[in-house]
Each structure stands twice: as structure tokens, then as C-alpha cells.
Amino acid sequence: MTVVILRTEEIEEGRPVLLPAGERGAATNLLVLRHGGTVRAYRNACPHMGIPLDWVPERVLSRSGRYLKCTGHGALFRPEDGLCVRGPCHGEALTAVSAKEDGGRVEIAEEPR
Numbered sequence: 001m002t003v004v005i006l007r008t009e010e011i012e013e014g015r016p017v018l019l020p021a022g023e024r025g026a027a028t029n030l031l032v033l034r035h036g037g038t039v040r041a042y043r044n045a046c047p048h049m050g051i052p053l054d055w056v057p058e059r060v061l062s063r064s065g066r067y068l069k070c071t072g073h074g075a076l077f078r079p080e081d082g083l084c085v086r087g088p089c090h091g092e093a094l095t096a097v098s099a100k101e102d103g104g105r106v107e108i109a110e111e112p113r
């Protein structure tokens with residue numbers, strides 16, 4: 001298992017953090033965000049084609065800020081559970097990764113694939 005540690009202040013509401021594989025020891029591309037105060041992490045791989053949501057470097061939030069957005073073909077995902085609500089992978093979901101926040105630290109534990 002790989003554990004990635006971030007500081008609480010690095011994960012702000014409405015500003016997803018993208019960690020490419022190898023950065024901070026991440027084993028895979030990760031996407032970390034705060035939604036409704038809770039930190040969540042997903043593998044940064046769109047269920048449609050497996051490419052990172054930021055394939056085209058731009059914001060990975062929808063214009064409204066309500067959904068995560070894949071820049072490949074515009075799929076929209078709910079931040080709270082990664083479910084795709086619109087786009088070519090409708091009904092599929094981003095792969096969740098364990099994220100725990102405690103004492104100013106965020107611990108992201110990647111299980112081996």
C-alpha cells in the first residue's frame with residue numbers, strides 16, 4: 001500500500017488537487033478534493049477511456065463548480081462519490097481511494113491495483 005500525505009490547508013473547497021504518479025510518492029495519478037468539508041480522493045482516470053480528467057490542461061471542475069469534469073469528452077462526475085451523471089461513461093464512477101483527515105494531515109492510502 002502507498003500512503004500519500006498532504007497538509008489540510010492544501011485541500012481547499014472548490015480547488016481539486018491533481019497529483020501525477022510519482023509526485024509526493026503517489027503510485028498512480030490521483031485527484032484529491034474537499035467537498036462539503038470532507039476530503040475525498042479518486043484515481044485520476046476517466047472510466048470512459050482511462051485517461052486523466054485533465055488530459056487537456058484546464059480546470060477539472062464544471063463551469064458551475066458543481067461537478068468534476070473530464071476534459072476528454074466532457075463527462076461530469078459527482079464530487080461526493082465520483083458517479084458519472086453525464087457523458088459517455090454515464091452510470092460508471094471514478095475509482096475512490098481512501099482519504100482520512102486528522103490533526104492537520106490528509107492521508108491517502110492507495111491499494112495496489
Ligand code: FES
Nearest residue numbers: 046048070072073
Ligand atoms: S475520456 Fe473522459 S469523457 Fe471520454
